[in-house]
Amino acid sequence: MSEAERIVPLENALSEGAAAVDEVLDQILTSPEGPESRVFEAMRYSSLGSGKRLRPFLALASGRLCGAPDSQSLRVGAAIELVHCYSLVHDDLPAMDDDDLRRGQPSCHIAFDEATAILAGDALLTLAFEVLSSPATHPDGDVRSNLVGGLARAAGGHGMVGGQMIDLLAEHTDADFAMITRIQRLKTGALIGFSCEAGAILGGAPEEKRLALHRYAHDLGLAFQIVDDLLDELGSAKDLGKATQKDAAAGKATFVSLLGVEEAKRRAHLLAHQAVSHLDVFGEKAEHLRAIATFVIERRT
Amino acid sequence: MSEAERIVPLENALSEGAAAVDEVLDQILTSPEGPESRVFEAMRYSSLGSGKRLRPFLALASGRLCGAPDSQSLRVGAAIELVHCYSLVHDDLPAMDDDDLRRGQPSCHIAFDEATAILAGDALLTLAFEVLSSPATHPDGDVRSNLVGGLARAAGGHGMVGGQMIDLLAEHTDADFAMITRIQRLKTGALIGFSCEAGAILGGAPEEKRLALHRYAHDLGLAFQIVDDLLDELGSAKDLGKATQKDAAAGKATFVSLLGVEEAKRRAHLLAHQAVSHLDVFGEKAEHLRAIATFVIERRT
Numbered sequence: 236m237s238e239a240e241r242i243v244p245l246e247n248a249l250s251e252g253a254a255a256v257d258e259v260l261d262q263i264l265t266s267p268e269g270p271e272s273r274v275f276e277a278m279r280y281s282s283l284g285s286g287k288r289l290r291p292f293l294a295l296a297s298g299r300l301c302g303a304p305d306s307q308s309l310r311v312g313a314a315i316e317l318v319h320c321y322s323l324v325h326d327d328l329p330a331m332d333d334d335d336l337r338r339g340q341p342s343c344h345i346a347f348d349e350a351t352a353i354l355a356g357d358a359l360l361t362l363a364f365e366v367l368s369s370p371a372t373h374p375d376g377d378v379r380s381n382l383v384g385g386l387a388r389a390a391g392g393h394g395m396v397g398g399q400m401i402d403l404l405a406e407h408t409d410a411d412f413a414m415i416t417r418i419q420r421l422k423t424g425a426l427i428g429f430s431c432e433a434g435a436i437l438g439g440a441p442e443e444k445r446l447a448l449h450r451y452a453h454d455l456g457l458a459f460q461i462v463d464d465l466l467d468e469l470g471s472a473k474d475l476g477k478a479t480q481k482d483a484a485a486g487k488a489t490f491v492s493l494l495g496v497e498e499a500k501r502r503a504h505l506l507a508h509q510a511v512s513h514l515d516v517f518g519e520k521a522e523h524l525r526a527i528a529t530f531v532i533e534r535r536t
Numbered sequence: 537m538s539e540a541e542r543i544v545p546l547e548n549a550l551s552e553g554a555a556a557v558d559e560v561l562d563q564i565l566t567s568p569e570g571p572e573s574r575v576f577e578a579m580r581y582s583s584l585g586s587g588k589r590l591r592p593f594l595a596l597a598s599g600r601l602c603g604a605p606d607s608q609s610l611r612v613g614a615a616i617e618l619v620h621c622y623s624l625v626h627d628d629l630p631a632m633d634d635d636d637l638r639r640g641q642p643s644c645h646i647a648f649d650e651a652t653a654i655l656a657g658d659a660l661l662t663l664a665f666e667v668l669s670s671p672a673t674h675p676d677g678d679v680r681s682n683l684v685g686g687l688a689r690a691a692g693g694h695g696m697v698g699g700q701m702i703d704l705l706a707e708h709t710d711a712d713f714a715m716i717t718r719i720q721r722l723k724t725g726a727l728i729g730f731s732c733e734a735g736a737i738l739g740g741a742p743e744e745k746r747l748a749l750h751r752y753a754h755d756l757g758l759a760f761q762i763v764d765d766l767l768d769e770l771g772s773a774k775d776l777g778k779a780t781q782k783d784a785a786a787g788k789a790t791f792v793s794l795l796g797v798e799e800a801k802r803r804a805h806l807l808a809h810q811a812v813s814h815l816d817v818f819g820e821k822a823e824h825l826r827a828i829a830t831f832v833i834e835r836r837t
Contacts, residue, residue, distance in 0.1 A: 269718065270705050271698030278693065325658060330650035349631035350704050353654065357626060358693035360658065364665040365688035368681045376677030380669045383684050387666035392579065392659035397572035403651050404571050417570065 245526035252295050252312075253288035255305070259313040263366060277347045277355035278362075282320040285338040287536075289459075289527075290315045290430040296523045297434025297448050310372045311382060311433045314363040318390050319426060321359035324352050326399060332481075360390070373437060381436050389429035398422025410488040416457070419490075423463075424456035431455075431524075447516045451524065454510035459531050461503040464489040465496065470535070507532045546827035553596050553613075554589035556606070560614040564667060578648045578656035579663075583621040586639040588837075590760075590828075591616045591731040597824045598735025598749050611673045612683060612734045615664040619691050620727060622660035625653050627700060633782070661691070674738060682737050690730035699723025711789040717758070720791075724764075725757035732756075732825075748817045752825065755811035760832050762804040765790040766797065771836070808833045 243251070260282055266275035291312025298308030327334040327342040328349060335345050344352035366372060367382045388394055398421030405414060431452035435445035467481070468491045491499045507528040514521040544552070561583055567576035592613025599609030628635040628643040629650060636646050645653035667673060668683045689695055699722030706715060732753035736746035768782070769792045782788075792800045808829040815822040 267694055267698065269698070269702065270715075271693065271701045271722065273705065274693050274697060274701040321658075325654055328654065330654060350629075351701070353626055353629065353631060354697050354701050356658070357622075357661065358697040360661060361688050361692035361697065364684055365692060368685035368688060370681075376679070376681045378677070380671075380677045380680040380684070383665055383681070384669035387662050387669060391662035391666060392572065392575050393568055396575060396655050396659040396662065397568065397570070400572045400575040400652070400655050401570065403655075404574065414571075421572065 245523060245530060248296075248523055249288070249292055249530075252292040253286075255309050256288050256291040256295075256312045256316060257283060259309050260316065263313060263317075263362065273347070273351060274354045274358055277324075277343055277351045278359050280340075280346055281324050281337075281343045281352075281355055282317060282359060285340070286316070286320070287534075288312070288316060289531075290319055290426060293427065293430035293452070293524075293527070294433045296527070297431045298437050299434070300448075300517050300520055300524070301434045301438025301440040301444060303434055303437035307373055307437050308434060310366055310369075311437060312430070314366040314372075314382075314386060315426065315430050315433070317359045317363040317366070318386065318395075321356040321363075322390075322395055322399070322426075324356040324359070328352060331399070331403065334481075363390075378436060378439070382433060385429050385432065385436060389425040394421055394425035395423075398425070406487050412493050415488055415490060415493060419457060419460040420453075423460050424453065427456040427459065428452040444516060447513045450513040451510045454506045454513070455528055455531060458503045458506035458510065458528070461490045461499050461506070462532055462534065464491045465499055465503070466534075466536070467491075468496065503532045546824060546831060549597075549824055550589070550593055550831075553593040554587075556610050557589050557592040557596075557613050557617060558584060560610050561617065564614060564618075564663065574648070574652060575655050575659055578625075578644055578652045579660050581641075581647055582625050582638075582644045582656055583618060583660060586641070587617070587621070588835075589613075589617060590832075591620055591727060594728065594731035594753070594825075594828065595734045597828070598732045599738050600735070601749075601818050601821055601825070602735045602739025602741040602745060604735055604738035608674055608738050609735060611667055611670075612738060613731070615667040615673075615683075615687060616727065616731050616734070618660045618664040618667070619687065619696075622657040622664075623691075623696055623700070623727075625657040625660070629653060632700070632704065635782075664691075679737060679740070683734060686730050686733065686737060690726040695722055695726035696724075699726070707788050713794050716789055716791060716794060720758060720761040721754075724761050725754065728757040728760065729753040745817060748814045751814040752811050755807045755814070756829055756832060759804045759807035759811065759829070762791045762800050762807070763833055763835065765792045766800055766804070767835075767837070768792075769797065804833045 264275060264279050264282065266272045294312040294315060295305060295308045323337060324343045326332050327337055328344055335342055343355055363386060364383055367386060368379055373379050390396065398418050401418045402422055405418060428449060431448040432445060435448050467489065494502065510528045511525050514524055565576060565580050565583065567573045595613035595616060596606060596609045624638060625644045627633050628638055629645055636643055644656055664687060665684055668687060669680055674680050691697065699719050703719050703723055706719060729750060732749040733746060736749050795803065811829045812826050815825055
């Protein structure tokens with residue numbers, strides 16, 4: 236990483252990273268000629284042109300810390316974003332969270348229809364693994380397989396899908412702090428964790444650095460979710476581009492309902508601080524990941 | 537492959553293969569302790585203990601032809617079966633084909649609920665890639681990545697998902713023979729194709745053999761689908777364990793509605809014969825794949 240890259244302020248780095256990952260996504264999501272192009276329209280609708288691209292940025296920043304070329308990290312970031320977008324499409328379905336609004340636009344099943352949304356989610360998930368398996372992502376097949384395995388574990392029944400399952404069941408139970416934390420760790424934490432560890436896998440980083448990124452991601456992910464709950468409680472649908480206070484309306488426990496607004500804010504700050512402390516092993520090169528921790532707790536959307 | 541293995545009649549080989557792949561599936565589908573175990577129950581419900589396991593058997597038989605150990609082919613076969621089962625779970629959903637019956641049992645969304653069925657399908661698909669990425673499947677990372685890429689292409693928007701998209705759209709159009717063939721090639725042909733090519737990938741077979749398996753699978757897959765349409769037209773729900781004559785009731789074009797029963801039968805036989813002709817390069821070792829072609833057109837379920 237050159238000196239010039241290091242001094243780019245986070246905001247610029249984030250928007251440059253988002254633009255670069257969008258370019259990769261645009262290339263990847265090439266539609267065929269036949270009538271099946273409808274599912275590609277829905278895939279493009281659900282993944283291009285919006286979203287913070289936080290996860291791809293974490294892959295990019297961790298890749299830079301571990302010596303991986305941006306071209307590799309961006310493909311991994313794109314694969315992670317495909318998985319994130321698929322999860323939003325399926326979570327928004329009537330049988331799941333039943334959300335009509337996503338990123339300020341009609342959800343995929345509203346803009347298209349339920350069947351197309353189910354298929355678009357399926358195809359986005361599948362495409363993520365195709366992207367990782369390609370030699371364009373990394374020349375070493377072992378590295379590619381490690382990425383596939385890591386993403387699959389983060390996304391599957393022992394990760395994100397498992398978290399969504401508990402989250403749905405928790406609507407009918409009195410979830411306590413331990414359960415809310417478990418939901419977060421699986422539903423959002425696992426994919427944020429893989430985003431940070433991906434850079435270490437790509438760059439062949441030693442165990443010490445991989446572990447540092449894992450710990451950073453763990454604390455960052457929890458802080459991220461607490462802020463999400465705060466925004467759901469205090470934010471407006473207009474700012475967030477999605478329905479707010481749905482959890483409260485459903486009588487569903489959140490970090491905010493369990494801790495209160497002030498304690499939730501305090502915990503988010505504490506976790507962001509703790510996340511940053513794990514980055515010491517990287518020295519000042521980890522500037523962007525440090526700034527992300529602040530960004531995550533100060534964000535308004 | 538020993539002489540003893542070669543003379544096992546197809547019926548025994550099929551049931552032994554099914555038992556062996558079920559054992560792998562049972563091991564793979566280990567449930568965690570938490571409340572997310574519900575999604576694993578649904579995954580196990582939808583993939584264990586029934587089904588012909590035709591695709592895993594094709595992987596096993598093609599693996600034997602190309603010198604791959606059974607232990608590797610069975611893991612790939614299990615991954616393919618996970619993808620096949622996920623597709624059935626999602627296709628049965630009310631927003632898709634809306635089928636309450638599958639393999640003689642209530643469909644996943646009936647036995648559980650829609651949200652759980654969506655998640656179970658997602659997790660089955662994800663798990664397939666995790667299985668392929670594991671060194672237990674093959675020691676060479678490049679081979680594992682090739683398997684991941686091949687399965688993803690067969691299953692995604694340019695394969696199975698694309699086929700299901702056209703199939704859903706075809707309900708509202710006058711589909712002709714070319715479109716029905718395209719639906720089949722994508723919806724069922726692609727995964728059958730990968731099942732046969734997987735053995736060549738595992739065994740590092742030369743291009744000539746891989747191509748022969750590809751052509752065999754192409755014709756076999758089309759014969760399989762024509763027979764499926766014949767069974768849907770002529771079979772009983774009791775025998776098939778799923779609703780019949782749904783396509784006719786929906787006014788949907790099938791090979792049978794376009795060709796008539798007799799011509800459809802003639803084509804299926806022709807295709808099975810043609811499929812077998814591609815196997816000459818393997819000599820008499822390809823006995824099981826030859827027998828499968830007969831099995832596919834003579835099956836009653």
